[in-house]
Amino acid sequence: MDICVFVREKCTNFAVTSTEETYLGDNIHSKSMKSIFLSRPLGVLVFLFVCIVSMAHAGSRRSEKAVTRHYDGIDVSHHQGKIDWKEVAKDKQIKFVYIKATQGTSIKDKNYEQNIKGARRQGLRCGSYHYLSCLTSVRSQFRNFQKAMRGHKQDLIPMIDIEHEGVKRWSKKQVQDSVALFAKLIERKYGKKPLIYSHVNFYNSHLTPRYNKYFLFLSRYSSERPSIKGVGRHNIWQFTDRGRVRGIHGNVDLDRFMSGTSLSSIRL
Numbered sequence: 001m002d003i004c005v006f007v008r009e010k011c012t013n014f015a016v017t018s019t020e021e022t023y024l025g026d027n028i029h030s031k032s033m034k035s036i037f038l039s040r041p042l043g044v045l046v047f048l049f050v051c052i053v054s055m056a057h058a059g060s061r062r063s064e065k066a067v068t069r070h071y072d073g074i075d076v077s078h079h080q081g082k083i084d085w086k087e088v089a090k091d092k093q094i095k096f097v098y099i100k101a102t103q104g105t106s107i108k109d110k111n112y113e114q115n116i117k118g119a120r121r122q123g124l125r126c127g128s129y130h131y132l133s134c135l136t137s138v139r140s141q142f143r144n145f146q147k148a149m150r151g152h153k154q155d156l157i158p159m160i161d162i163e164h165e166g167v168k169r170w171s172k173k174q175v176q177d178s179v180a181l182f183a184k185l186i187e188r189k190y191g192k193k194p195l196i197y198s199h200v201n202f203y204n205s206h207l208t209p210r211y212n213k214y215f216l217f218l219s220r221y222s223s224e225r226p227s228i229k230g231v232g233r234h235n236i237w238q239f240t241d242r243g244r245v246r247g248i249h250g251n252v253d254l255d256r257f258m259s260g261t262s263l264s265s266i267r268l
Contacts (some may be wrong), residue, residue: 071254078111080248087247089122095263096125101148104133105140108148116152127156134169138178142185156266158186159195164202175206200226235261
């Protein structure tokens with residue numbers, strides 16, 4: 001072992017082998033004792049540092065567990081694979097489920113049918129969402145959304161998923177006008193405005209304040225709640241994409257009602 005000893009601003013590497021110990025005799029004993037004595041404060045400091053880091057990490061894990069214990073719903077798509085909805089329904093914290101139905105003009109989530117049938121069969125309150133795309137017209141996207149939902153009872157207000165990757169070719173005005181048209185079509189069909197889902201940063205840069213009076217479903221993977229610009233508030237917080245729920249292999253988004261919002265707020 002190499003021991004680095006600081007004496008009068010010098011660092012001396014002190015290495016000892018069994019051969020050296022044989023030749024040095026008593027001298028090696030005195031040097032070893034001095035090295036141990038001088039290195040002990042450093043060892044204590046290292047030990048304390050490791051303890052502090054370990055305690056902080058443990059505290060962080062406890063805090064994370066405390067956060068993930070409190071959730072009110074989940075949102076899923078084909079990314080979660082085959083879901084055992086019977087197991088999911090045993091989780092009494094889950095009051096709602098949003099299921100991806102469509103994307104763009106022609107894409108239907110490959111697991112939508114089995115997800116909405118399986119979830120509703122177990123008595124879970126379900127809603128569907130559409131991932132908005134800048135590649136096709138809004139009206140044709142709405143028709144795709146309606147076609148996928150046909151024949152499936154909806155418990156919750158439909159939701160529009162607006163994300164940077166999906167609408168990155170549109171200007172801010174195009175994003176807002178496209179969301180307005182899609183929302184108008186949903187309201188005409190269901191009699192209620194849709195939920196607006198987005199990441200809080202994208203919402204604040206592209207959608208506020210025009211949609212601040214809508215029910216907002218915002219993501220922010222942090223211990224800090226989303227905060228929107230202007231007058232208004234968000235209603236549902238997607239606080240992690242690494243949640244764990246029995247019946248779902250791998251991670252799932254966990255969502256939480258904010259104060260003043262409940263299941264009745266988003267029922268059709």
